[in-house]
Amino acid sequence: MDEEGYRLQARMIKALAHATRLQMLALLRDGDRCACEFGPLLGLRQANVSQHLGVLRRAQLVDTRRDGLRIMYSLSDERIAAVVGALAQIARDRFVEAAAALEEVA
Numbered sequence: 001m002d003e004e005g006y007r008l009q010a011r012m013i014k015a016l017a018h019a020t021r022l023q024m025l026a027l028l029r030d031g032d033r034c035a036c037e038f039g040p041l042l043g044l045r046q047a048n049v050s051q052h053l054g055v056l057r058r059a060q061l062v063d064t065r066r067d068g069l070r071i072m073y074s075l076s077d078e079r080i081a082a083v084v085g086a087l088a089q090i091a092r093d094r095f096v097e098a099a100a101a102l103e104e105v106a
Helices: 005-016 021-030 036-043 046-058 079-105
Strands: 063-068 070-075
Touching: 005 046, 005 079, 021 046, 021 063, 021 070, 021 079, 036 046, 036 070, 046 063, 046 070, 046 079
Parallel strands: none
Antiparallel strands: 063 070
């Protein structure tokens, strides 16, 4: 892979490195959502939602389309759902392991 390919991967990984953006991607696994839906679902102001969605868009993790006055967001590739799911499962497994280790100590 050439250097530009690695830069794209790095942008994607940096975009994934925020809990809010991971939540947004998890919500998009269920289908397209209007930008206006993220604020109430995640307890964020619209300006903050727009910033996070912009990062995801620039990293090419989401696509947009206009539906009347609404901007709809979707995952740009179905494999993104698998990546987010895999990260969630790894985190759950690590949490379970840490909890078990604490049980042994307690």
